[in-house]
Amino acid sequence: MACPIDPAELKKLKIFVDLCAAQPQLLNLPQLSFFKSFIEKLGGKVPEGQPEFGGAQPKPEEAKKEQEKEPEEKKEESDPESDVELDMEGCVEPDNEPEQPMGDASKEPSEDDIDKANELRSKAAAAYSEQNFEDAVKLFTEAIELNPRSALYHAKRGQAYLKLSKPNACIRDCTRALEINPDSATAYKFRGRANRLLGKWEEAAKDLRQACKLDYDEEADEWLKEVTPNAKKIEQHKLKMERRRQEKELRERQERVRKAQEANRKAAEEKARGDGGDGDDGDDFFSGAGGGAGAEDILNAFKDPEVAAALQDIMANPSNIGKYQNNPKVMNLVTKIASQTSQAGGFPGFGGAPGGAGGFPGGFPGAGGFPGAGAGAGGFPGFGGAPTGGPKTTDDLD
Template sequence: MPGVKIPEKQLTELRAFVTLLKSQPSMLLLPELQFLKDYIESLGGKIPSADIPKTEIPKSCPAHESHKSSKPAEDEEPELVESDVELDQTGVIEPDNDSPQEMGNPDQEMSESDEEKLSEIRQQATAAFADGDYEKAAGFFTEAIQLNSQSALMFAKRANCYIHLNKPNACIRDCNRAIELNPDSAPAHKFRGRAHRLLGNWEEAVKDLRLACKIDYDDQANDWLKEVTPNVSAFPYFIW
């Protein structure tokens, strides 16, 4: 419907659920999903007729409950099933509590001279990052953001600097802004997923890293995803 904006969190969870259905289409035969099955068939879609393999549905899945059907409250968010196994907290760090970083002026318009200066600053930032001077690189990217605060890429690149500086909260702030500017920014989802991993936010990390790989597959993002997945049980099954 024109004018209706779906929250990004709900879109992320919906994408994950669709991915699950693609890998296990027989789940559409569950009584709880009859409404979805009817809708798909009304559009001309075909639903697999195979029986639902009992071993594919974990005990925590609503499919093992009796024919309960409850409609979620409109303001409720889907809740992920939490893991019963002991979490591996290796690599989790203390959160950074620095003041929020410079985010630029969204109303500022760039002049021709600003564009030339921005190109030079980006080169300096890239060189500093390549030299391993992430603090200096973050400073250059901040200057770039001050010139053009509408660039999702600049926020994502500075977020990467904050990852290397062990500042996950600063990274998340930059990634949030980058995703506001461009919801399909794979680097922003990738680095935000890594930041959540450093903070021990496993479910958020899995969501972001899976989405990053879906938008634009990246070997490093996939490696990071493999690292955090064992700490999340039964994802992405939902309890409504």
């Protein structure tokens, strides 16, 4: 018994079946609900979900690898700065005593005050040389109260505090000395040493470098060499952490872009599916696939959201093809499908319209219904065989 269906129609049906075999989820589209019901009545089962037109999805193995990478990245990013191995030998516990008297910064010392302060300074230096550091601190304090504008008095008292293992007190005095005289090499030297005793390696290296720059001193240079290894380790660690931070920001920015692109792609697909109309209209993107274009070509076309949306627009209203005359991606595919369907029934959705609506130069062949369905019925997937250029009137379809 001969098949009652035209060979050209069978060829299109085969294209449609190939599409469904490649992506069974196509049958979940509202336009194909009638065909899904038919399959389920015969005992078949259609997989859940919607078809993907956005390109290749990552393989399960690749997705698993990506998931495994994330914990590693988080682990790396959580490295604390304390992981840097530093030589803390020679460091002391910080002193937390009340601040020492700094004198009245607004006081204008008289000549008599200056003379008395110089005498006290000499006594303080003598006490220091005799290692009477407590006495030296007291004498320098008296000198500072008489002449609080002397950077040297503050720096020297800071030196005495170092001998008493009071690095914080030394730092306060040296900082005050630098406020009075920013070029005090002595203040930088002793503040650098105090920072070293507290384990503040970067601050120590910075102060000691500045001290040697202002007035080279062998002792300051030795102290600088002592703190440099730890200071470099911390500097390299911070550079590493900064690089990781920047890499993390880049990954997050790329992920935001990827998600935005994915959202746009899905929105375009949803719009394309929504614009496809009801399954009975005969204008969805499956009808009239054409013998030559093939399932693979159609799937590839739908990997580009722009092309997919354009095809849906054209299939919903063939006269819209004029909007895409200057879009080579869309027109190349339309031309290819048109050249193939010219032998098998016309471009989808172009049949039955008065005046041969189609908008493409020369007109597309009119799309009839499934055999026996009548002119312009637009059944599934059916295309008639009207001559190229489209019918002049609806009467020509008879």
